[in-house]
Amino acid sequence: MTAANHFDVAVVGGGVAGLSAAIFTARHGLDTAVLSAGGSLLRRNAHLENYPGFPAGVDARLLLDMTRDQAERNGCSIHDARVTRIDRDAGSGFVLGTASGEEWSAEYVVAATKNTTDYLEDLDGIELLDRGKTFVATDRSGRTGVPGLYAAGRLAEKPHQAIVAAGHGAEVAVALLEDDDRPFYHDWVTPEGYFTGRGRDVPPGCEEIDTAEHRRRERESIDVVREYVAEPHPGTPDQHPSVARED
Secondary structure (H helix, E strand, O other), X not given: OOHHHEEEEEXXXXXXXXXXXXXXXXXXXXXXXXXXXXXXXXXXXXXXXXXXXOOOOEOHHHHHXXXXXXXXXXXXXEXXXXXXXXXXXXXXXXXXXXXXXXXXXXXXXXXXXXXXXXXXXXXXXXXXXXXXXXXXXXXXXXXXXXXXXXXXXXXXXXXXXXXXHHHHHHHHHHHHHHHOOOOOXXXXXXXXXXXXXXXXXXXXOEEEEOHHHHHHHHHHHHHHHHXXXXXXXXXXXXOOOOOOOOO
């Protein structure tokens, strides 16, 4: 196995739960890879209307593209790979095998693949729940019975809503950071002097920025969003596989 295939965190699944988890672990300095076979269920949504921050709704494929790009901007690497097995490894934590024959290793794994669980079935300590669909048993923060392995979003029996899945991905990532024995994590950008002006050190995951940097970031965010929404998204909703298709 090459060093290029080893990461601190491997996230299996590129939907909003997995990408949200990846953003948080990467922003806290963990080398994070997202292994995704594509086809997030959110792509079936014709127009997403209950995701906060979009008063008139948002194209679901655009939201996924923006979230994926946000993960990459924060240091995640994203790979087209279908994980077929996960094994424990004393040296690296976990070894992940893929359909193409590649192997990846990671100290931590976040499983976020909706109801796909075949790659977990041979892992000692995992508990799968059959509720018509298969889920992974976890505590409320996504910890499974296997130390270092977490489940996020729908796979962990969370309600079938994009915002819930995204929020749970973030919660799982923070639990992972706590288990990694890292200091309490905020991920908060504050005005200059917010902490240091009171004689305090800037906490881990936080950052103080002055007015000029605040304005620079504000302009950049406006420019980036404008670019995303300048034209309608070219994608169309995926149909449910059971719906008859016209030739």
